[in-house]
Amino acid sequence: MNELRFEAMGCEVVARGGRATERADVEELFRERDRMFSRFIPGSELNRVNAASGRPTIVSGLFAATLEIALQAAYETDGLVDPTLGAALAAAGYTRDFAELTTDPRPAGPASGPRAVHLIGRIVRMPDGAILDLNGVVKALAVDDGMALLSGDASVSAGGDLAARGSLTVALPGGDAVELREGALATSGSTKRRWLRGGEIQHHLIDPRTGRPSRSPWTEVTACGATCVAADVAAKSAFLLGDAGPAWLDAREIPARLRRENGAVLTNAAWDRDLREAA
Amino acid sequence: MDQRSKRRRRAEPPRPDRQIGERQEELAAARRRANATKVGFVTAVAVLFVGGMSLARSAYAGHAKAPIVPLAAPGRYERIVKKNLLQAGVVAPAQAPPGAASAPS
Numbered sequence: 001m002n003e004l005r006f007e008a009m010g011c012e013v014v015a016r017g018g019r020a021t022e023r024a025d026v027e028e029l030f031r032e033r034d035r036m037f038s039r040f041i042p043g044s045e046l047n048r049v050n051a052a053s054g055r056p057t058i059v060s061g062l063f064a065a066t067l068e069i070a071l072q073a074a075y076e077t078d079g080l081v082d083p084t085l086g087a088a089l090a091a092a093g094y095t096r097d098f099a100e101l102t103t104d105p106r107p108a109g110p111a112s113g114p115r116a117v118h119l120i121g122r123i124v125r126m127p128d129g130a131i132l133d134l135n136g137v138v139k140a141l142a143v144d145d146g147m148a149l150l151s152g153d154a155s156v157s158a159g160g161d162l163a164a165r166g167s168l169t170v171a172l173p174g175g176d177a178v179e180l181r182e183g184a185l186a187t188s189g190s191t192k193r194r195w196l197r198g199g200e201i202q203h204h205l206i207d208p209r210t211g212r213p214s215r216s217p218w219t220e221v222t223a224c225g226a227t228c229v230a231a232d233v234a235a236k237s238a239f240l241l242g243d244a245g246p247a248w249l250d251a252r253e254i255p256a257r258l259r260r261e262n263g264a265v266l267t268n269a270a271w272d273r274d275l276r277e278a279a
Numbered sequence: 280m281d282q283r284s285k286r287r288r289r290a291e292p293p294r295p296d297r298q299i300g301e302r303q304e305e306l307a308a309a310r311r312r313a314n315a316t317k318v319g320f321v322t323a324v325a326v327l328f329v330g331g332m333s334l335a336r337s338a339y340a341g342h343a344k345a346p347i348v349p350l351a352a353p354g355r356y357e358r359i360v361k362k363n364l365l366q367a368g369v370v371a372p373a374q375a376p377p378g379a380a381s382a383p384s
Binding site for chain 2: 010160162172177178190193222271275279
Protein backbone atom coordinates (compact mmCIF):
# COMPACT_ATOMS: atom_id res chain seq x y z
CA MET A 1 0.00 0.00 0.00
CA ASN A 2 1.39 3.44 -0.91
CA GLU A 3 2.29 5.67 1.97
CA LEU A 4 3.57 9.12 2.82
CA ARG A 5 5.70 9.79 5.89
CA PHE A 6 6.45 13.21 7.31
CA GLU A 7 7.19 14.93 10.61
CA ALA A 8 4.50 17.12 12.12
CA MET A 9 3.28 18.00 15.61
CA GLY A 10 6.48 16.60 17.09
CA CYS A 11 5.97 13.07 15.78
CA GLU A 12 6.07 10.98 12.64
CA VAL A 13 2.87 10.95 10.64
CA VAL A 14 2.14 8.12 8.21
CA ALA A 15 -0.66 8.29 5.65
CA ARG A 16 -1.32 4.98 3.92
CA GLY A 17 -3.66 4.27 1.02
CA GLY A 18 -5.62 6.70 -1.08
CA ARG A 19 -4.22 8.60 -4.04
CA ALA A 20 -0.96 10.53 -3.96
CA THR A 21 -2.83 13.85 -4.09
CA GLU A 22 -4.99 12.78 -1.15
CA ARG A 23 -1.93 11.86 0.90
CA ALA A 24 -0.41 15.25 0.05
CA ASP A 25 -3.64 16.84 1.31
CA VAL A 26 -3.24 14.94 4.58
CA GLU A 27 0.24 16.38 4.97
CA GLU A 28 -1.03 19.89 4.26
CA LEU A 29 -3.80 19.38 6.83
CA PHE A 30 -1.29 18.42 9.53
CA ARG A 31 0.95 21.37 8.66
CA GLU A 32 -1.98 23.77 8.82
CA ARG A 33 -3.13 22.43 12.20
CA ASP A 34 0.44 22.61 13.51
CA ARG A 35 0.74 26.26 12.45
CA MET A 36 -2.58 27.07 14.07
CA PHE A 37 -2.41 25.14 17.35
CA SER A 38 1.27 24.91 18.30
CA ARG A 39 2.31 26.50 21.60
CA PHE A 40 5.83 26.71 20.21
CA ILE A 41 5.17 28.71 17.04
CA PRO A 42 5.05 32.39 18.07
CA GLY A 43 2.48 33.48 15.49
CA SER A 44 0.07 30.57 15.97
CA GLU A 45 -3.58 31.32 16.57
CA LEU A 46 -3.37 29.42 19.85
CA ASN A 47 -0.65 31.76 21.10
CA ARG A 48 -2.69 34.77 19.99
CA VAL A 49 -5.67 33.49 22.00
CA ASN A 50 -3.49 32.71 25.02
CA ALA A 51 -1.97 36.19 24.86
CA ALA A 52 -5.46 37.67 24.93
CA SER A 53 -6.60 35.79 28.05
CA GLY A 54 -8.78 37.99 30.20
CA ARG A 55 -10.65 39.56 27.32
CA PRO A 56 -12.93 38.22 24.58
CA THR A 57 -11.20 37.13 21.37
CA ILE A 58 -12.65 36.26 17.99
CA VAL A 59 -11.15 33.05 16.64
CA SER A 60 -11.34 31.21 13.31
CA GLY A 61 -14.09 28.67 12.68
CA LEU A 62 -11.63 25.77 12.84
CA PHE A 63 -10.21 27.00 16.14
CA ALA A 64 -13.68 27.36 17.61
CA ALA A 65 -14.73 23.89 16.41
CA THR A 66 -11.57 22.32 17.84
CA LEU A 67 -11.96 24.11 21.15
CA GLU A 68 -15.58 22.98 21.30
CA ILE A 69 -14.46 19.36 20.94
CA ALA A 70 -11.82 19.87 23.62
CA LEU A 71 -14.43 21.35 25.96
CA GLN A 72 -16.78 18.48 25.14
CA ALA A 73 -13.98 16.06 26.07
CA ALA A 74 -13.52 17.89 29.37
CA TYR A 75 -17.26 17.67 30.01
CA GLU A 76 -17.50 13.96 29.20
CA THR A 77 -14.48 13.09 31.33
CA ASP A 78 -15.58 15.22 34.27
CA GLY A 79 -12.66 17.55 33.66
CA LEU A 80 -9.94 14.89 33.45
CA VAL A 81 -8.91 15.79 29.90
CA ASP A 82 -8.89 19.53 30.17
CA PRO A 83 -7.70 22.01 27.52
CA THR A 84 -6.72 24.70 30.03
CA LEU A 85 -3.72 22.99 31.59
CA GLY A 86 -1.18 24.86 29.47
CA ALA A 87 0.08 26.76 32.52
CA ALA A 88 0.66 23.48 34.39
CA LEU A 89 2.60 22.10 31.41
CA ALA A 90 4.72 25.25 31.29
CA ALA A 91 5.30 25.01 35.05
CA ALA A 92 6.51 21.42 34.58
CA GLY A 93 9.01 22.75 32.03
CA TYR A 94 7.28 21.90 28.76
CA THR A 95 7.98 25.30 27.28
CA ARG A 96 9.46 24.40 23.92
CA ASP A 97 9.25 21.72 21.30
CA PHE A 98 9.85 18.34 22.94
CA ALA A 99 12.92 17.64 20.77
CA GLU A 100 14.55 20.77 22.23
CA LEU A 101 13.78 20.04 25.89
CA THR A 102 16.81 19.54 28.11
CA THR A 103 17.30 18.67 31.76
CA ASP A 104 16.57 21.71 33.90
CA PRO A 105 17.90 21.84 37.49
CA ARG A 106 15.36 24.49 38.52
CA PRO A 107 12.35 23.21 40.45
CA ALA A 108 9.03 22.98 38.68
CA GLY A 109 6.81 26.06 38.84
CA PRO A 110 3.64 26.31 40.89
CA ALA A 111 0.89 23.79 40.19
CA SER A 112 -1.96 25.05 38.10
CA GLY A 113 -5.44 23.59 37.71
CA PRO A 114 -8.20 23.91 35.12
CA ARG A 115 -9.69 27.30 34.31
CA ALA A 116 -13.10 28.26 33.01
CA VAL A 117 -13.32 28.91 29.27
CA HIS A 118 -16.31 30.48 27.60
CA LEU A 119 -16.93 29.79 23.94
CA ILE A 120 -19.88 31.47 22.27
CA GLY A 121 -19.86 30.95 18.52
CA ARG A 122 -16.42 32.18 17.52
CA ILE A 123 -15.80 34.27 20.61
CA VAL A 124 -13.49 32.85 23.26
CA ARG A 125 -13.03 34.30 26.70
CA MET A 126 -10.65 32.91 29.28
CA PRO A 127 -9.68 34.25 32.69
CA ASP A 128 -6.51 36.28 32.89
CA GLY A 129 -3.44 34.04 32.88
CA ALA A 130 -5.20 30.92 31.56
CA ILE A 131 -3.26 29.04 28.89
CA LEU A 132 -4.91 26.69 26.43
CA ASP A 133 -3.11 23.56 25.30
CA LEU A 134 -5.11 21.71 22.66
CA ASN A 135 -2.34 19.46 21.46
CA GLY A 136 -3.91 16.12 22.42
CA VAL A 137 -7.23 16.83 20.78
CA VAL A 138 -5.65 18.55 17.79
CA LYS A 139 -3.46 15.58 16.86
CA ALA A 140 -6.27 13.04 17.19
CA LEU A 141 -8.65 15.30 15.29
CA ALA A 142 -6.09 15.75 12.52
CA VAL A 143 -5.90 11.95 12.24
CA ASP A 144 -9.69 11.72 11.95
CA ASP A 145 -9.88 14.58 9.46
CA GLY A 146 -6.92 13.17 7.51
CA MET A 147 -8.70 9.83 7.23
CA ALA A 148 -11.67 11.58 5.67
CA LEU A 149 -9.38 12.84 2.90
CA LEU A 150 -8.22 9.35 1.90
CA SER A 151 -10.31 7.10 -0.35
CA GLY A 152 -10.61 3.32 -0.07
CA ASP A 153 -8.84 1.24 2.56
CA ALA A 154 -6.47 3.61 4.27
CA SER A 155 -4.95 4.59 7.57
CA VAL A 156 -3.45 7.64 9.20
CA SER A 157 -1.08 7.38 12.11
CA ALA A 158 0.41 10.23 14.11
CA GLY A 159 2.63 9.02 16.90
CA GLY A 160 0.43 6.79 19.00
CA ASP A 161 -2.82 7.86 17.40
CA LEU A 162 -4.03 5.72 14.54
CA ALA A 163 -7.25 5.45 12.54
CA ALA A 164 -7.95 2.97 9.77
CA ARG A 165 -10.56 2.07 7.20
CA GLY A 166 -10.47 -1.63 6.44
CA SER A 167 -8.95 -3.91 9.04
CA LEU A 168 -5.36 -3.31 10.06
CA THR A 169 -3.09 -5.23 12.42
CA VAL A 170 -1.48 -2.89 14.90
CA ALA A 171 1.52 -3.53 17.12
CA LEU A 172 1.01 -2.53 20.74
CA PRO A 173 3.46 -1.42 23.44
CA GLY A 174 5.15 -4.42 24.97
CA GLY A 175 5.03 -6.64 21.92
CA ASP A 176 1.41 -7.72 21.42
CA ALA A 177 -0.63 -6.99 18.32
CA VAL A 178 -4.33 -6.56 17.67
CA GLU A 179 -6.52 -6.15 14.63
CA LEU A 180 -8.28 -2.83 14.45
CA ARG A 181 -11.63 -3.73 12.88
CA GLU A 182 -13.40 -0.43 13.22
CA GLY A 183 -12.48 3.02 14.47
CA ALA A 184 -9.17 4.08 15.89
CA LEU A 185 -6.53 3.23 18.45
CA ALA A 186 -4.67 5.69 20.62
CA THR A 187 -1.98 5.13 23.20
CA SER A 188 -1.26 7.62 25.94
CA GLY A 189 1.60 7.24 28.32
CA SER A 190 4.49 8.75 30.15
CA THR A 191 7.32 6.80 28.55
CA LYS A 192 7.99 9.08 25.59
CA ARG A 193 7.42 12.75 26.37
CA ARG A 194 9.25 12.90 29.69
CA TRP A 195 12.08 15.06 30.95
CA LEU A 196 13.87 16.02 34.13
CA ARG A 197 13.15 19.22 35.96
CA GLY A 198 14.38 19.96 39.46
CA GLY A 199 15.61 16.38 39.71
CA GLU A 200 12.12 14.96 39.15
CA ILE A 201 10.73 13.19 36.13
CA GLN A 202 8.08 15.31 34.43
CA HIS A 203 5.77 14.32 31.61
CA HIS A 204 3.01 15.83 29.54
CA LEU A 205 -0.03 14.11 31.07
CA ILE A 206 -1.13 16.60 33.71
CA ASP A 207 -3.53 15.47 36.42
CA PRO A 208 -6.04 18.33 36.74
CA ARG A 209 -6.66 17.38 40.38
CA THR A 210 -3.07 18.17 41.37
CA GLY A 211 -1.94 20.44 38.55
CA ARG A 212 1.17 18.27 38.24
CA PRO A 213 2.26 15.42 35.93
CA SER A 214 0.17 12.39 36.84
CA ARG A 215 1.58 9.73 39.15
CA SER A 216 -0.40 7.02 37.40
CA PRO A 217 0.39 3.34 37.97
CA TRP A 218 0.15 2.88 34.19
CA THR A 219 2.94 3.63 31.78
CA GLU A 220 0.84 3.19 28.63
CA VAL A 221 -2.87 2.95 28.04
CA THR A 222 -4.18 1.96 24.60
CA ALA A 223 -7.88 2.53 23.93
CA CYS A 224 -10.06 1.77 20.93
CA GLY A 225 -12.62 4.41 20.01
CA ALA A 226 -15.00 5.02 17.15
CA THR A 227 -12.80 7.99 16.28
CA CYS A 228 -9.24 8.85 17.09
CA VAL A 229 -10.44 11.69 19.33
CA ALA A 230 -12.57 9.21 21.28
CA ALA A 231 -9.68 6.77 21.59
CA ASP A 232 -7.24 9.46 22.66
CA VAL A 233 -9.56 11.02 25.23
CA ALA A 234 -10.43 7.58 26.63
CA ALA A 235 -6.76 6.52 26.87
CA LYS A 236 -5.77 9.77 28.62
CA SER A 237 -8.68 9.56 31.04
CA ALA A 238 -7.88 5.97 32.01
CA PHE A 239 -4.22 6.87 32.46
CA LEU A 240 -5.10 9.78 34.75
CA LEU A 241 -7.65 7.76 36.73
CA GLY A 242 -5.01 5.20 37.65
CA ASP A 243 -6.46 2.03 39.15
CA ALA A 244 -9.99 3.26 38.49
CA GLY A 245 -9.24 3.54 34.77
CA PRO A 246 -10.32 0.05 33.61
CA ALA A 247 -13.72 0.28 35.33
CA TRP A 248 -14.26 3.79 33.94
CA LEU A 249 -13.59 2.47 30.43
CA ASP A 250 -15.84 -0.55 30.95
CA ALA A 251 -18.68 1.71 32.04
CA ARG A 252 -18.41 3.24 28.56
CA GLU A 253 -17.73 -0.12 26.85
CA ILE A 254 -14.44 1.16 25.46
CA PRO A 255 -11.89 -1.60 24.84
CA ALA A 256 -8.52 -0.84 26.38
CA ARG A 257 -5.20 -2.35 27.23
CA LEU A 258 -3.20 -0.95 30.13
CA ARG A 259 0.46 -1.57 30.87
CA ARG A 260 2.23 -1.09 34.19
CA GLU A 261 5.78 0.06 34.87
CA ASN A 262 6.90 -3.56 35.39
CA GLY A 263 5.52 -4.55 31.99
CA ALA A 264 2.41 -6.30 33.34
CA VAL A 265 -0.50 -5.92 30.95
CA LEU A 266 -4.15 -5.63 31.92
CA THR A 267 -7.02 -5.64 29.46
CA ASN A 268 -10.47 -4.47 30.44
CA ALA A 269 -13.70 -6.43 30.02
CA ALA A 270 -14.66 -4.60 26.79
CA TRP A 271 -11.34 -5.52 25.19
CA ASP A 272 -11.67 -9.17 26.25
CA ARG A 273 -15.26 -9.30 24.98
CA ASP A 274 -14.26 -7.91 21.56
CA LEU A 275 -11.49 -10.48 21.17
CA ARG A 276 -13.75 -13.30 22.36
CA GLU A 277 -16.60 -12.38 20.02
CA ALA A 278 -14.29 -12.02 17.02
CA ALA A 279 -12.54 -15.35 17.64
CA MET B 280 -92.90 85.48 8.25
CA ASP B 281 -94.93 83.43 10.74
CA GLN B 282 -95.97 84.49 14.25
CA ARG B 283 -93.40 82.32 15.96
CA SER B 284 -90.51 83.85 14.13
CA LYS B 285 -91.80 87.28 14.86
CA ARG B 286 -91.97 86.44 18.57
CA ARG B 287 -88.39 85.09 18.56
CA ARG B 288 -87.07 88.12 16.77
CA ARG B 289 -88.72 90.31 19.35
CA ALA B 290 -87.32 88.21 22.25
CA GLU B 291 -83.71 88.19 21.00
CA PRO B 292 -81.64 91.24 21.71
CA PRO B 293 -80.13 92.82 18.68
CA ARG B 294 -76.68 91.23 17.87
CA PRO B 295 -73.75 93.39 17.05
CA ASP B 296 -71.57 92.45 14.04
CA ARG B 297 -68.66 91.53 16.30
CA GLN B 298 -70.65 88.74 17.96
CA ILE B 299 -71.68 87.41 14.58
CA GLY B 300 -68.04 87.29 13.48
CA GLU B 301 -66.98 85.40 16.61
CA ARG B 302 -69.77 82.93 16.10
CA GLN B 303 -68.66 82.26 12.55
CA GLU B 304 -65.08 81.72 13.68
CA GLU B 305 -66.27 79.28 16.33
CA LEU B 306 -68.26 77.44 13.72
CA ALA B 307 -65.29 77.32 11.35
CA ALA B 308 -63.04 76.02 14.15
CA ALA B 309 -65.61 73.41 15.08
CA ARG B 310 -65.83 72.31 11.46
CA ARG B 311 -62.04 72.02 11.28
CA ARG B 312 -61.97 69.93 14.45
CA ALA B 313 -64.74 67.75 13.12
CA ASN B 314 -62.88 67.27 9.84
CA ALA B 315 -59.63 66.46 11.63
CA THR B 316 -61.45 63.98 13.85
CA LYS B 317 -63.05 62.36 10.81
CA VAL B 318 -59.70 62.13 9.00
CA GLY B 319 -58.02 60.75 12.14
CA PHE B 320 -60.77 58.25 12.71
CA VAL B 321 -60.72 57.04 9.11
CA THR B 322 -56.92 56.81 9.17
CA ALA B 323 -56.95 54.86 12.46
CA VAL B 324 -59.56 52.49 11.10
CA ALA B 325 -57.54 51.99 7.91
CA VAL B 326 -54.34 51.36 9.88
CA LEU B 327 -56.09 48.95 12.23
CA PHE B 328 -57.64 47.17 9.28
CA VAL B 329 -54.38 46.79 7.38
CA GLY B 330 -52.49 45.80 10.54
CA GLY B 331 -55.17 43.33 11.52
CA MET B 332 -55.14 41.79 8.07
CA SER B 333 -51.37 41.45 8.13
CA LEU B 334 -51.43 39.82 11.56
CA ALA B 335 -54.27 37.58 10.53
CA ARG B 336 -52.39 36.49 7.42
CA SER B 337 -49.26 35.68 9.40
CA ALA B 338 -51.00 34.07 12.36
CA TYR B 339 -53.95 32.29 10.86
CA ALA B 340 -53.30 28.57 11.10
CA GLY B 341 -55.01 27.59 7.89
CA HIS B 342 -52.31 28.70 5.49
CA ALA B 343 -48.59 28.12 5.22
CA LYS B 344 -47.03 31.57 5.33
CA ALA B 345 -43.45 30.37 5.16
CA PRO B 346 -41.58 27.32 3.87
CA ILE B 347 -42.83 24.34 5.85
CA VAL B 348 -40.34 22.73 8.23
CA PRO B 349 -41.05 19.56 10.21
CA LEU B 350 -41.59 19.93 13.92
CA ALA B 351 -38.28 19.12 15.56
CA ALA B 352 -35.95 20.15 18.31
CA PRO B 353 -33.55 22.96 17.34
CA GLY B 354 -30.54 21.66 15.46
CA ARG B 355 -28.06 22.89 18.04
CA TYR B 356 -29.94 21.14 20.85
CA GLU B 357 -30.10 17.95 18.81
CA ARG B 358 -26.37 18.05 18.08
CA ILE B 359 -25.54 18.47 21.76
CA VAL B 360 -27.80 15.63 22.86
CA LYS B 361 -26.67 13.25 20.14
CA LYS B 362 -23.00 14.05 20.49
CA ASN B 363 -21.21 11.33 22.33
CA LEU B 364 -17.51 11.81 22.09
CA LEU B 365 -16.62 8.58 23.81
CA GLN B 366 -17.88 5.92 21.44
CA ALA B 367 -16.09 2.60 21.23
CA GLY B 368 -14.34 1.04 18.26
CA VAL B 369 -13.88 -2.66 17.62
CA VAL B 370 -10.76 -4.79 18.03
CA ALA B 371 -10.15 -8.43 17.17
CA PRO B 372 -7.30 -10.91 17.54
CA ALA B 373 -4.44 -10.19 15.17
CA GLN B 374 -4.63 -12.23 11.98
CA ALA B 375 -1.62 -10.82 10.15
CA PRO B 376 1.74 -9.24 10.90
CA PRO B 377 1.43 -5.67 12.17
CA GLY B 378 1.15 -3.03 9.48
CA ALA B 379 1.24 -0.14 11.95
CA ALA B 380 2.02 0.56 15.59
CA SER B 381 0.33 2.40 18.40
CA ALA B 382 2.63 3.79 21.05
CA PRO B 383 2.89 6.87 23.26
CA SER B 384 3.87 9.88 21.18
